[in-house]
Amino acid sequence: MDYIAAxxxxxxxxxxxxxxxxxDAVAALITVGVIGLIVLxxxxxxxxxxxxxxxxxxxxxxxxxxxxxxxxxxxxxxxFGIYPPDQQWRPVxxxxxxxxxxxxxLSPRFWNARLALLWGGAILVMLVLMxxxxxxMADVPTAKWGGxxxxxxxxxxxxxxxxxxxxxxxxxxxSKLPVVKxxxxxxxxxVRGLPLIGLLFVAAILLPLLLPSDWTIDKxxxxxxxxxxxxxxxxxxxxxxxxxxLGKGQAEAAQALGISYWKMIWHIVLPQAIQKVIPxxxxxxxxxxxxxxxxxxxxxxxxxxxxxxxxxxxxxxxxFTETYLFVAAVYFAICFGISIYARWLxxxxxxxxxx
Amino acid sequence: MRLLRDAxxxxxxxxxxxxxxxxxxILWIAHNTSQNLxxxxxxxxxxxxxxxxxFPISESVLPYDPQDTFLWAYVVGLGNxxxxxxxxxxxxxxxxxxxxxxxxxxxxxxxxxxxxxxxVMRNLPLIVxxxxxxxxxxxxxxxxxxxxxxxxxxFLTQRGIFLPALPAAQLALAVALGLAAAxxxxxxxxxxxxxxxxxxxxxxRATVEMPELRGFTFTGGIALSPEFAxxxxxxxxxxxxxxxxxxxxxxxxxxRGQWEAGRALGLPDxxxxxxxxxxxxxxxxxxxxTSQYLSTVKNTTLALAVGYPExxxxxxxxxxxxxxxxxxxxxxxxxxxxxxLSVSLLMNWYNARMAIVVx
Numbered sequence: 001m002d003y004i005a006a007x008x009x010x011x012x013x014x015x016x017x018x019x020x021x022x023x024d025a026v027a028a029l030i031t032v033g034v035i036g037l038i039v040l041x042x043x044x045x046x047x048x049x050x051x052x053x054x055x056x057x058x059x060x061x062x063x064x065x066x067x068x069x070x071x072x073x074x075x076x077x078x079x080f081g082i083y084p085p086d087q088q089w090r091p092v093x094x095x096x097x098x099x100x101x102x103x104x105x106l107s108p109r110f111w112n113a114r115l116a117l118l119w120g121g122a123i124l125v126m127l128v129l130m131x132x133x134x135x136x137m138a139d140v141p142t143a144k145w146g147g148x149x150x151x152x153x154x155x156x157x158x159x160x161x162x163x164x165x166x167x168x169x170x171x172x173x174x175s176k177l178p179v180v181k182x183x184x185x186x187x188x189x190x191v192r193g194l195p196l197i198g199l200l201f202v203a204a205i206l207l208p209l210l211l212p213s214d215w216t217i218d219k220x221x222x223x224x225x226x227x228x229x230x231x232x233x234x235x236x237x238x239x240x241x242x243x244x245x246l247g248k249g250q251a252e253a254a255q256a257l258g259i260s261y262w263k264m265i266w267h268i269v270l271p272q273a274i275q276k277v278i279p280x281x282x283x284x285x286x287x288x289x290x291x292x293x294x295x296x297x298x299x300x301x302x303x304x305x306x307x308x309x310x311x312x313x314x315x316x317x318x319x320f321t322e323t324y325l326f327v328a329a330v331y332f333a334i335c336f337g338i339s340i341y342a343r344w345l346x347x348x349x350x351x352x353x354x355x
Numbered sequence: 356m357r358l359l360r361d362a363x364x365x366x367x368x369x370x371x372x373x374x375x376x377x378x379x380x381i382l383w384i385a386h387n388t389s390q391n392l393x394x395x396x397x398x399x400x401x402x403x404x405x406x407x408x409x410f411p412i413s414e415s416v417l418p419y420d421p422q423d424t425f426l427w428a429y430v431v432g433l434g435n436x437x438x439x440x441x442x443x444x445x446x447x448x449x450x451x452x453x454x455x456x457x458x459x460x461x462x463x464x465x466x467x468x469x470x471x472x473x474x475v476m477r478n479l480p481l482i483v484x485x486x487x488x489x490x491x492x493x494x495x496x497x498x499x500x501x502x503x504x505x506x507x508x509x510f511l512t513q514r515g516i517f518l519p520a521l522p523a524a525q526l527a528l529a530v531a532l533g534l535a536a537a538x539x540x541x542x543x544x545x546x547x548x549x550x551x552x553x554x555x556x557x558x559x560r561a562t563v564e565m566p567e568l569r570g571f572t573f574t575g576g577i578a579l580s581p582e583f584a585x586x587x588x589x590x591x592x593x594x595x596x597x598x599x600x601x602x603x604x605x606x607x608x609x610x611r612g613q614w615e616a617g618r619a620l621g622l623p624d625x626x627x628x629x630x631x632x633x634x635x636x637x638x639x640x641x642x643x644x645t646s647q648y649l650s651t652v653k654n655t656t657l658a659l660a661v662g663y664p665e666x667x668x669x670x671x672x673x674x675x676x677x678x679x680x681x682x683x684x685x686x687x688x689x690x691x692x693x694x695x696l697s698v699s700l701l702m703n704w705y706n707a708r709m710a711i712v713v714x
Contacts, residue, residue: 020461026625027462034464179370183377193695195653197667198688205680209391210384290480297482297659304483320490328479328487335478 067319071326074310078326081146081306087138091149094126098152106282106342119160126153142220146301148330150220154292154302157224159285162231169236171265174243184236191233196294199226204298223295231288238280242273282342286335293331303327388681403679404429410672412664414580425673429686432669436690439586439665440652446591447651451598456628458603469599476596482657484593489585489661492516496581499572508565510573515580517566517573521556529555582663586655594651601643605636645702649695656691666690 022028051065054072061067071078080088101122104110130149133139172184191199203226204219211217217225246269254264274281296305304327311323392399404426412419417434419427457469476484493513497503502510508519529552537548566576579587609632617627656667670687674680 017463020463030460030462030465034462034468037468177366177370179373183373189696189699190692193692193699194688195656195667195691197656197659198684198691201671201684201687205674206684209397209681210388212387213391213394286478290478293480293482294657304480304486308486318494320494321487324483324487324490328483331480331483332475332478336474339478 061317061319066325067316067322070316070319071322074313074323075326077147077310078303078307078323079147079330081150081301081309082144083146083149084138084140084144087132087140090129090132090137090140091145091147094129094149095152097122097126097129098156102156102338103341106338107345123157123160126156142218145220147306148303150301151289151292151303152334154224154227154295154300155285155289158227158231158292159235159288161224161228162235165228165232166235166239167270169232170239170243173236173240188233188236191229192237196226196230196291197297199230200294200298202226219298219300223298223300227288227292227295230291231284234284234287235281238277238284239273241280242275242277243269245276246273279342279346282338286338289335289338290331303330397678399679399681401682403677403682408673408676410676412669413662414583415664425677428669428673429666432664432666433690435663436652436655436665436667439583439590439655439658439663442587443590443594443651443655444648446587447594447598450591450595452602454595454599455602455606458599459606461624473596473599476593477600479593481589481593481654482660485585485589485657485661488589489581492581492585499568502568502573508563508576510566512573513581514572515578516584518577518579519563519565520575520577521561521563525556525559525561528559529553529561580663582658582661585661586658586663589661590651590654590657594647594654597647598644601640601647602636604643605640606632608639609635642702642706645698649698652694653691 020027021031046065048066053061053065053067053069056069061069076085076088080091083091101119105115105119128134129137130145130153131140131142169184169188172180173188175181175184200223203222207217207222207225250268250272251264254268259268292302293304295302296308299305301309307323307327308320311318311320391397405424407422408425408428409421410428411421412428412431415431415435416438417431419431423431454469454472457465458473460466460469492515496511496513499510499512499514502512502517504510510517532555533548533552536551537545540547564575566573566578606628613631613635614624614627617631618624622630655665658665659667659671662668666687670683673683677683
C-alpha cells in the first residue's frame with residue numbers, strides 16, 4: 001500500500017500592504033488617523049532634538065528647546081546623589097555587581113543553593129562598598145547615599161529578603177494547619193490591601209514608636225523593611241500559583257518515600273513550583289524596581305529624589321521636564337532590559353525542552 | 356519523643372508556638388508604644404477629630420472650610436480619593452479598550468502604536484510620569500495672559516486648564532433623559548440615547564459657556580487645577596496600558612475557531628469582534644480587571660507627589676499639624692483595607708457564581 005506523504009499547508013500569501021492600510025473606509029480612516037497623530041507629535045521632536053541645547057551653560061538654556069546641557073552637567077548628581085565625588089567608583093562597582101548578579105540569577109543554569117549564598121555574599125560586599133570604613137575606604141554614612149545605587153539596592157534588598165519570607169507565607173497559605181494558614185492569609189491580604197505609600201508612612205513615622213526607644217534604625221533601613229514586607233506579600237501570591245499548579249502526586253510520592261517535610265519542600269516542591277512561575281516572578285521584580293521610586297515621598301534620596309534636588313538648582317531655569325525624562329529613560333532601560341533578557345532566556349529554555 | 360513523631364501532636368505544638376509568637380510580638384509592640392508615647396509626651400486619642408482643622412484643602416468634591424473639624428477633613432479627602440478613582444477607572448477603561456483593540460489590529464501602524472504605547476508606559480514608574488506631567492503643566496505652560504489655545508475655548512495655562520462647559524442643570528437633565536431613552540428603547544439603545552441627549556440640549560437652549568480672561572486668570576467654563584489635570588492625565592495614561600493588556604489577553608483567550616465561525620457566517624471582522632469575541636472575552640477579563648481597578652484606587656495615593664488633596668495628603672497634613680500619627684495612619688490603612696477587602700469578597704462571590712454557570 002502506498003501512502004501519500006502529508007504535505008504542509010500551502011503558504012498564505014500576505015495581503016498587500018496597501019490593501020491592509022487602505023482596504024476599506026474604516027481602515028483608511030485609521031491609517032490617516034495614526035499618521036495624523038504622528039504629525040501632531042512633531043513639535044515634541046523639535047523641542048527635544050532640533051531646538052535643544054546640547055552644550056553650554058544655564059544662560060544658553062533660556063532659548064526654549066530642551067536643556068540637555070543641564071543633564072550633561074548634573075548627570076553625576078542625579079545618578080549618585082551627594083556621594084563624595086572622589087569615592088564614586090564604589091557605587092559604580094556596586095551597580096555593576098547588581099547587574100551581573102541579576103543577569104546570572106535569571107538564568108536557570110545557575111539555580112542551586114549556592115546562588116542563594118552567593119547573593120548573601122554579594123549583598124554584604126555591596127553594603128561594605130557603599131558604607132566603607134574598612135580596608136582604607138572612607139566611611140560614607142547612609143544619609144549621603146543617593147541616586148541609582150540606592151534605587152537598585154532598595155529593589156535588590158527588598159526582593160532578596162522578601163523571597164524567603166514569601167516562600168514561608170506561600171507554604172503557610174497552603175498548610176493544613178488552620179492557625180498557620182490563617183496567619184499567612186492575614187499577613188498577605190493585609191499587605192496587599194494597602195497602598196505602598198501607606199506602608200512607607202508606617203515605616204517612616206510609626207515604626208520608631210513601635211520599637212524600643214534605644215533601637216535606632218535609620219530611614220533607609222526602615223524603608224527597606226517596608227519594601228521587603230510589600231515584596232514578600234506579592235511574591236507569595238505568585239508562588240502560590242506555582243504551588244497550586246504542581247500536581248498533588250509530587251508531594252504524595254515524596255511522603256511515600258519517607259522524605260521529611262522540609263527536604264520535600266526544598267528538593268521537590270520548590271524547584272518545580274518556581275520553574276512554573278518564572279515569567280510572573282520577573283514581572284514582580286520589575287514592578288518592585290518601579291515601586292522603589294515611591295520612597296522619594298518619605299524623603300529617601302533615590303534616583304528620583306536626587307533628580308528633583310538637582311533640578312531645584314536656581315542656577316538653571318527649572319529643568320524639571322528634562323530631569324524626569326532622563327530619570328524615566330534610566331528606569332525604562334532597566335525594566336525593559338530585564339524583561340527582554342528574561343524573555344530571551346525563556347525562549348532558550350523552551351527550545352531546549354522541545355529538542 | 357514518640358509523641359513528637361505523631362503528626363497531629365506536632366501540628367498542634369507548631370500552631371500553639373505560632374500563636375504564642377504572634378501574641379508575644381503584639382504585646383511587645385504595645386509595650387514599646389506605650390513606653391515611647393509616655394516618654395515623648397505624645398497625646399493619643401480620638402478627641403482631636405472634633406477640633407477645627409484650620410488648614411486649607413485646595414479643591415474638593417465635598418464642601419470644605421478650614422473651620423470644619425478634622426473628621427470632616429478626612430471625609431473630604433476620602434471624597435476626593437473616590438472621585439479621582441472613579442474618573443481614572445472610567446477614563447482608563449475607555450482608553451484601554453482602544454489600546455487593547457489597537458494592539459490586535461490588522462493595521463500594522465495601529466498595532467505598532469498600541470504595543471509601543473504599552474511597552475513604554477508599563478516600564479516607567481507612575482510617580483515619575485505624574486511628576487513629569489505636573490512639571491509640564493506648571494513650568495512649560497504659559498501664564499494666563501499668553502495662554503495656549505489648541506482648540507477654540509480650551510486654554511492651557513500655568514494656572515490650570517480651562518474648558519468650555521454646559522450649564523450643569525441642563526446637562527444633568529439631558530444625561531438623565533438620554534439614559535432613560537437608552538434603557539427604554541432597547542433596539543436602538545446607543546443612537547436613541549445620544550439623540551435624546553442632543554435634543555434636550557437644543558430644546559432647552561443650552562449655551563456653551565466659554566472661559567474668559569479676566570484680570571490674572573480665566574473665569575467661566577470648567578477650570579482644572581494643574582494638580583488635578585496632571586494627576587488625571589498621568590494615572591489614566593498609565594492605567595490604560597495595563598487595561599489594554601488585560602483586554603488583549605482576554606481577546607487572545609477566545610478560541611480561534613470563534614473568529615473563523617464568524618467569518619464562515621459572513622460577518623465582517625468588526626462585527627465578529629463586537630458580537631462574538633468581546634462578550635466571551637469578558638469572562639476572562641473581569642477578574643484581572645478588578646484587581647487592576649483596585650490597584651488604581653491604591654495608586655491614587657501617589658497624588659501626594661503632585662499635591663492633589665486626596666486622603667493620603669490630608670492624612671500627611673494632619674500628622675504634621677497635630678502629631679497624631681498613630682490615629683491618622685490607622686484611618687488611612689483602615690479606609691484602604693475596607694475598600695480592598697470588600698472588593699475582594701465581592702469578587703470571590705462573583706467568581707463562585709461564574710464557576711457554577713460555566714459547565
